[in-house]
Amino acid sequence: MITLLRYFGLPPNYSVQGAEIDQMIVWVHWLMLILFVGWGTFFIYTLFRYRRSKNPKADYIGVKRHYTKYAEIGVVCFEALLLIGFAFPAWANRVREVPPEEGAVVVRVVAEQFVWNIHYPGADGMFGEADINRIDPQTNPLGLDRSNAGVDDIVTINQLHLPVNRPIVIHLTSKDVIHSFSLPVMRVKQDAIPGMSIPVLFEATETGEWEIACAQLCGLGHYRMRGFLTIETGLAFEDWLAEQAAELEEEGGEWWE
């Protein structure tokens, strides 16, 4: 089934959590396929068998036995199994109530029309305070307070770099309207809602470069609200962070004047 779905467009999955989701997709599609083929065959056969020219007199009763009841009970059981066996646990894993942040890479993603602002806590591991009154579209899109914990925070636009094989926690929010943060190959999607900060958990299993798509209509630029996701080895990720930190240092002067 997974090969079939692959053939029909499902991209490969490169995250730990995605496997669960794919499993779910596969199982429902089995159910759908069984029902579709089963009833489809019945349907076509019946149309053919009971056409008027072949069967001029209809049978008042039709089907007498209770096969259908069994078929329906079968569907119920299958759906119950999907729910209890797959959906509930998978969802619970996905929205762990309090995200475990130890050992994880924690990033803030702030959506706005039509870019993704990525906010790393920097060397001190602490996010600086953000305040809308400090926002400057050119120099400080997040309204970050650069004086305290924010001094070493790294802010990029549309560039999300993350290490492979490490748990990742993204705190997702939005500045203006509702967006939806979508990483198809990671099987990650989450609405970014202003006024709310929603944790997104996943762990990548493969390095590579992909895109961040926006899935929720957010205005005229919705179609071009594209970010870039780079999954790299831990070392490369550290290097990249260091590079960003150095750049920050250089520009430093202008930033918090």
Added chain:
Amino acid sequence: MEIPFTVEARPDTGLENPKLGMWLFLASEVMLFGALFSSYILLRTGASSWPIQSQEVNVVVGTVNTMILITSSVTMVMAWASLKMDNFKNFRIYLMSTIFLALVFLIVKIFWEYIPKFHHGHYPSTNTFYALYYTMTGLHGLHILGGILINAYFLIPGSKMWKKDRKRFTNRIELAGLYWHFVDLVWIFLFPTLYLL
């Protein structure tokens, strides 16, 4: 061909069409105001701060208005009861009192609540409480206005029917009453929600 059961009840359901129609309409009104209350609860529990309501609104005026509406409900039901007792004169008096009380309610609402609030610079845009306050009482006020118009219609032009078809007219007043009591009933919830809690 006449449509059956507009005046007489259908034997197996025991209802006349207009009465069933009115109750269905009221069911949808339950959903309308229910959704308002639902929004109120969700917004309030989600809010980071909420004003102390009894300091923002005028509880005395609210209480007076509550009393006015309750009284108008009694006069309304008495208007219908008078028709039942074939007392058209009392009906007129009671219905007129209902309309009068409803007008007083609106006048009090506008001149002792809305206008002073505007003077203090409290507009719907001030905060979520005021947004809800104006929207909910406003919608309720529109319903009151609707009730006044309906009752006024039955007081003057509509009451000609009394001579032609007493039963039908009485039924109509009963329905107008159902509506009016419902408006009262909504206020009974609105009052504690917006003034006391």
Added chain:
Amino acid sequence: MTTTTTTAKDVKKHSRVYFTVFGVLALLTVLTVAVASLELAVGIGIGVALTIAVLKVSLVASFFMHLISEKKLIFIILIFAVLFIMALIFLPLSDALTNVGTKNVP
């Protein structure tokens, strides 16, 4: 009370009920305002106010709107309306209250 079965005499009797109900309603109004001014704990305050409101509403509905002797069909329709509203209130509410993962940010 279907209009077909009520006689003028019944109505006269009912009028007395209406005024009694009115008295109770007025009393309850005073009561709820009085309780509110006591400044009880939030939970109790809401509980009392809502109980009184529900009481008043049932009085109006039962007697003024004759719901007490109305056909079952109408009851059923209203009950569904009330149930659906409860769903609309409590389902989102319970998520807002239990969901600690998502935070409100200013």
Added chain:
Amino acid sequence: MSDDTGHEESFWRKYIFSIDHKIIGIQYGITGLAFLLIGFSLIALMRWQLAYPEEPLPWIVFAAIPALIGIAVILMGGKKRPYLSMSGLIFIGLGALIWYFVSGEERMPGAIMLPEFYNQLGAMHGTIMVFLGVVPLAVGGFGNYVLPLQIGAPDMAFPRINMASYWSYVSGGVIMLVSFFVPGGAANSGWTSYPPLADIATTGQTLWLFGMVFLITSSLLGAVNFITTVIQLRAKGLTWMRLPFFVWSQFISAFLLLLAFPPLEVAGIFQLMDRLAGTSFFLPSGLVVSGQIIAVSGGGSPLLWQHLFWFLAHPEVYVLVLPAMGIVAEVIANNTRKPLWGYRSMVYSAIFLGIMSFIVWAHHMFLTGMGTTIAAFFQTTTMIISIPSVVILTALFISLWGGSIRFNTPMLFALGFLPMFGIGGLTGLPLGLAPSDVHLHDTYYVIGHFHYVVAPGTIFALFAGIYYWFPKITGKRMNEKLGKIHFYGSFIFMNGVFMPMFIQGLAGVSRRLWDGGAEFLHAQPFLYLNEVMSVSAWLLGLAQIPFIINLVRSIRSGEKVSSNPWGATTLEWAAAPSPPIAHGNFKTLPEVHQAAYEYSVPVEGDGTSDFIPQNQPDKEHVDK
């Protein structure tokens, strides 16, 4: 209030402000079809942009086709039928509308569609199709025309309210169309109008909200009327379990409309307040749009809108499909010449479906940061609600077994409905399970899912209904050959439009993209499908030409038929002439003695007739 005293009614009373349910039904039907056509035209333009992003639209072709059809309709209608000819103006008006779209610099400079305008078309396509096209046609049109006839009633319970409902609907529709002409154009935040986007959108959104208020009023008035009619005006002997399934489906839809719309009305009022009075019901604190702090008090909740909207919109989708199921059930019973299999289970399922549909709404909101318990609740209810649909569909499938199936045009469309709704319903399942919805939410998979249920599903059922009840309305039959061309053309191209959407959806292509995904790498391998879908959509449009010709020609000079050409059991055929008499329907109100679908009753066997009409009194030998 109704008069059969024979005095001549004025033209206005008779055709425009009529209170006869049949005229109102026809008015609803024609207006609904016209909006269906407009809804389709909007998407036809959008599909150009999706297939060939940023290429100028060959608008002459797009405008000329409806204009030519319009001229043809006018000519075919001839002088003798001014009303028929006048309906040609709808098509010409449509051509003009397309020309208007292209002519505006702020919409399509150089005939190239701007993203803003694409969003307007998308939002209005959804709105028009759902609220102005399908529901008015299915509920307002068929419901009004057929339901009183099927229950043996002289009219709706409240004829004047019925008229008010229609005119409220028209007002809503006009407001929606007018919104294309205001500065900034029509609403452009999707048919779902999610705030904050919709709160800060252009004026069109305000008009959208006003329009919705009228449409909501119309639906509420209609719903009260339908429910009262079914409860109060059933003919003598027409017990609940003898009601045709169509009546049940309308009855339940009416309840859904009655109880689900008011919360949307509240939401609409809130959004109007947000837009006009500066409140922040749906605006949280601290919004910054394009670097500007939004000066409002804040403290609101964007999710509140979603709850209120989907509280309506989920029941609404069952309003879209229940009447369709009703029509299909009628047509299938009639053309298999046997009773529906499991009629009772279908009725109970439909009731259950109606009740459940009020507590599944948040399956549209799985990705709004929902916690585990609530997600579990809504996943469970969503899975539960799929069961009654399965039961109804199963019953319809099984009903075919043992039948003597007549493949006439209505039956073809009804049969087409079954697998199409099946596909749409089945693809609802992965969406209803939160984990798989993570991947599929807001992709073309969702678009594919619901179009399968509403377009080849509901629209096919509506076509089946038009072909089936046309003889009732006009006393003439529609042409079978054209009907079959219409069916096969529509069937092929419907699948051509919507099947590829599942592929794009699985690939993760978002919906509502102006360029159909051309911006994104992961969409590249599937961009060619955009062209496939667009071409199919246009051909689908052309496949409606035989239908339009058929409609006009049959009205003008269709084959005359008896009052019960299909040999049907239900009252509208068995007890009323075709067309039924104005104001009153029946010469005498019928009395019912039979269940709804007594076809091929075994003992009857005298060979002359294979059905027992509902109003036929029991003979001794029928007492099985």
